[in-house]
Amino acid sequence: MEIPYSVKANPVTGIPNGKFGIWLFLASEVMLFGALFSSYVLLRVGADVWPHGRDVGLSIPLATLNTMVLIASSVTMVMAWASLKMDQFKKFRLYLGLTILLAFGFLVVKYFEYTAKFHHEIYPSTSTFFAIYFTLTGLHGLHVIGGIIVNSYLWGPGAKVWRSEPDRFANRIEYAGLYWHFVDLVWIFLFPVLYLL
């Protein structure tokens, strides 16, 4: 049994099922992070004092580096998709591999940031600021890990589909890319909110 429009676009909406599905998923993710941002605003407005990230030991250089890493990974991700579209499978593998490596790089930097905090005996329970800091960055980190898993699958065993059904595979890369760019987008907001303000 064949599900209609699982690869080809529906003539009315102009998109295949998967693309609609991933955007709906991202909409729900907006609400998930939106609720946390809302909590952040409510807690900050209600607090007597709210510390600056840099005054309580958050490292702006490291976070700036991480921002750059994540932006770069977003570019390599979209380049991977473009390479597939140009029928250059080897280049695609290279770019997707780079994306995965950059994502690991992001996590390594995050690991150093976290351990530095723990070293100074700073935990989520230390203050409301650190509670929201660890929760937001932790949840974002989980999303990065999710992206690594998906991308690694598509880089390795999942890439077999390319030979049998190139269109389906290109779609999958596009969807994985949409998710990955969203993870980048969340960080673009997390960075100023937690570190700079």
Place this chain on the structure above:
Amino acid sequence: MSADSAEEIRKHVKVYITVFAALAALTIITVGISYLHLPAFWAITFALLVATVKGSLVACYFMHLISERAIIFWVLIVCLIFFAHLLLLPVATSSHY
């Protein structure tokens, strides 16, 4: 997007590089501004403005929203309306007027 020719994609690639440069520049700008220690209101306004521009660049070009179909816009508009409620109403409710 699937109907795009290779030529078309090559043009895309140039756009991606430009967007990358813009994102990097904006990151440096926002970090730079944060060291100026502006009054809280302006600091927040600037930082969120820059973040919004960066986010829009990612959404429009990397996520191809700029050439996306109407149905996706509808989903996002509905989502953003609810998001705005979620963001604003709890804070508004905690004020005592």
Place this chain on the structure above:
Amino acid sequence: MSEVVNHHPVHEAHHEELGFLRKYVFSTDHKVIGIQYGLTALVFLLFGFSLIMLLRWQLAYPGKPVIWLGKILGENFMPGGIMLPEFYNMLGAMHGTIMVFLGIVPLAVGAFGNYVMPLQIGAPDMAFPKINAASYWFYFVGGVVMLYSFFVPGGPAQGGWTSYTPLADIAPVGQTWWLVGMVFLITSSLLGSINFIVTIVQMRTKGLSFWRLPVFVWAQFVTAFLLLLAFPPLEAAAVLQLMDRLAGTSFFLPSGLVVSGQMIPNTGGGSPLLWQHLFWFLAHPEVYVLILPGMGIVAEVIANNTRKPLWGYKTIVFSILFIGGMSFTVWAHHMFMTGMGTTMSTFFQTTTMIISIPSVIILTSLLLSLWGASIRFTTPMLFAIAFLPMFAIGGLTGLPLGLTTSDIHLHDTWYVIGHFHYVVAPGTIFALFAGIYYWYPKVTGRMLNSVLGKIHFWLSLVFMNGVFLPMLIQGMAGMNRRYYDPTATPWGKAMQPFMEFISWSAWLLAISQIPFVINFFWSMWKGRKVTSDNPWDATTLEWSAPTPPPHGNFPTPPEVYREPYEYSVPGKEKDFSPQFIKEA
């Protein structure tokens, strides 16, 4: 249809002959998943119901021991057969959680939505069959976690189905399991809702424009959007509460909180109200998740059994859409007692009054659909007709709760419990029964027995009202809800006969379900076989599929030629013109 035409698809079906496990347990067929959802949800519905049966004993006869129950449940819950206050709280909390998240929503959306919706739009399956299966299994695991929490030290969650903080933050470990279970359930409904929306938008069959969709599909569509956008904030809230409980944060704990004479060690600085905001941001739309699919079912059954088009199809659809959009702006009417400012409470009172209008419009349209009809009083139709006044009582008793002046008196009394149970119990559950009686022949190929069905209906109708009507009176007399010992106050003591009356009604209501259970299983093997694929002479697409529909649903994709409810069209030979039959 001749044998020759049929031959090809049958042959093809043989190609993918699946083993028992793949076919009935780990199936990706939307119909099997729908049945799995349905059976699991019915079991949970029964379980959640029995929890409250137990609780009603304490309310009717406070402190009176039940020796044999004490022996079964043990010292932790009922020492010597006397219910502990903690156990009383657990029963209440888990009754609400199980009924809402594990019973009614999975039955209304997971079961009926999954089984009927793709058939009604002429699709071979859901857009993402594997994700659909994953959705069921997340739900199943979530349910198992909730059940498991009864066996952890300190028992299951006891902070109410709303899990208000700071109480829930400092509750025993059962609350953590509740949160874990909720995360599974939220993931399940997220996967389900994405599937529903994509399927409805992308996979409608040829000729089925949006304005030809049955009301039930519209209801599922809006419901899926509510689940998609309202559940993630609760997931965020669950994460924050987990952090509070496991990592020692203070998202929901104010500074200087004293519990049992001891300052709690957390730093404080959090906001207990934040939880309420995030919770009700989900839970108010959730009310419409509970009711909209029910309304959809009732619309289908009423159109079919009045043998005439629904009165105001478009009006109903626009009302459903309006309810969906509006339901995100009313949540703080659950929080009038939290001391919000008058400006904001005015805002929420206004939106609450506005959202009641489309509900009234839908109800009025359904009521007017009965006007001048030659009604067939089948079992599903009895439940559907009863839905109208029951839901009306539920809705109208909600108005005083949406206005602060009356809410301050009625909040936290039994009136509130009576109100929302009228919406959900004789409201939605009656609609779900209507759906079961209506679609059972499509699923099994056999009719449910109508004598047993009518016994089930009349007894349920009487005892449902016996349970919930007195609650409204109790509440208006000032009887507080959630009291472990209702006789602790003088006014409570005076109201005690009501408590006994309600409890006895509830137990009799339980007995009234026996005919249904017998009917449900007996008819599966012995019920009257249907002779046609369309036993109710209905017009919508699900009745054009073979009975029961095979994997892939339709031998050839159906085509739609007209609007959904063309009954008794003047000049036609039959009193129904199905969507799927081309006529001149």
